[in-house]
Amino acid sequence: MIEVRGLTKTFGPTKAVDDLTFTVKPGIVTxxxxxxxxxxSTTMRMILGLDRPTSGTALIDGQAYHDLKQPLRTVGALLDAKWVHPNRSAKAHLQWMAASNGIPSSRxxxxxxxxxxxxxxxxxxxxxSLGMSQRLGLAGALLGDPKVLLFDEPVNGLDPEGIVWIRKFMQRLAAEGRTVLVSSHLLSEMALTAEHLVVIGRGRLISDTTVKEFVDRSSESTVRVRSPQLDALRSVLTSHGLTVREDGHAASAAAALVVLDSTTDAIGQIAGSNGIVLHELASQQGSLEDAFMKLTGDDVQYHAAGVEEVMGGAL
Known part of the structure; x- marks a missing residue:
């Protein structure tokens, strides 16, 4: 288990991590x-004793990293796939790591x-390649057969087959009762990999919950409805106090409406009682990406310019 309590790190006037508290439990991918x-990354480095906190604590199975006698037997980490001497072979790299922690060379x-x-x-x-380096980093993290694992962007450089492999690999490690904490910018992949989420912005905790609860609470659930009597349907739905908008993703030949904060049952009942024919009635659940963008939008530190701005309005 990983326990972070009141963790704070300042670099000059900047607070990189601000009074952060959360727990990573075993048995699931977080x-x-x-x-x-x-x-x-700063938080992960403090958990691993690579950066000293300004205040607060980070414990691994109840101990600070620097108090662990043979740390690779307790915690494994992949923070930088290229942190390897370039002239060492993969095997030699792992052999010196094993020797430093009393791990048998057969491992x-x-x-x-x-x-x-x-x-x-x-x-x-x-x-x-970066993908091969990621695999070598994983091997180093697993060397001591640790119960706690931290991975920072582990799928960088992997092809689709490699991404699926590492997803199943991390889930298998968690299923064995290990504590697995993984950061990633691939939100669609994280939605398939993790069961629990710790979300931060500008060093502060934003959310600590299950993936399902995070998506349900932070994204917009809608109903898509298509009908040959679209104007009549729009009118009757708005008369019932529902918020209706055009489906911007629909082709003109298949025009549809998107209804907010309602259900397929309710819309079907309204349409049926008014004699309106429906060709499509489908609920649409928000994605992890939608929820993430909505919840962290105010905490994005670096914003890219829009295409029109970059092109000087030429588009």
Whole structure:
């Protein structure tokens, strides 16, 4: 288990992490989300003892990282896939890590096989692609068979097959009773991987809840309805106090309406009682991406200019 209590980190006048408190429990994958500059990497570095907190504590199974006798046997981490001496082979890199924590050298071959790097074990890590480096980083995190694992953007550089592989891999680790904390900017992938979310913005906690609760609370649930009597349908729905808008994604040949804060049952009843024919009636649940953008919009530190602004209005 990871326990973060009142964690704060300042760099000069800037608060990178601001009184952050949350717990990461074993048995599930916990996603760690936030806009760029939110403080995710700094928080992970403080959990691992790489940065000293200005105040607050971060404990791993009840202990600070610097108090662990053989830390790789308790916690494994992948924060920077390229943190490897470029002239060392993958196997040599893992061997010195194993030796530093009293881990049998036989474990090196085991983790290389687990991450699919057995065939390139003797090759220099400096020649690895980003995807291969990510796999080597995973091998290092697993070396001590730890109960706690932290991954910062672990799918960077992986192809679609590799992304699916690491998703199932992390879920399997959690199913074994391990504590798994993973940050990622691929929200669609996180929606498939994580069960719980810790969301921060500008170093502060925004949400600490399940993925389902986060999406349900923070995104917009709508109903899409299509009818050959669209004007009549719009009129009757608005007369019942419902908020109705055009479906901007619908082609003109299949014009549809989107109804906010209602249900398919309620809309079907209204249409039926007014003799209106429906060709489509479907509920639409918001996505993790929608919920994330809505909840963190005010905490985005760096905003990109719109296309029109970049092109000088030429479009």
């Amino acid at each position: 996603g760690f989300l936030g806009p760029n500059g939110a403080g995710k 090196v071959d085991e983790v290389l096989r687990l991450v699919g790097l057995t065939e390139v074990a003797g090759k220099k890590a400096g020649g690895f």
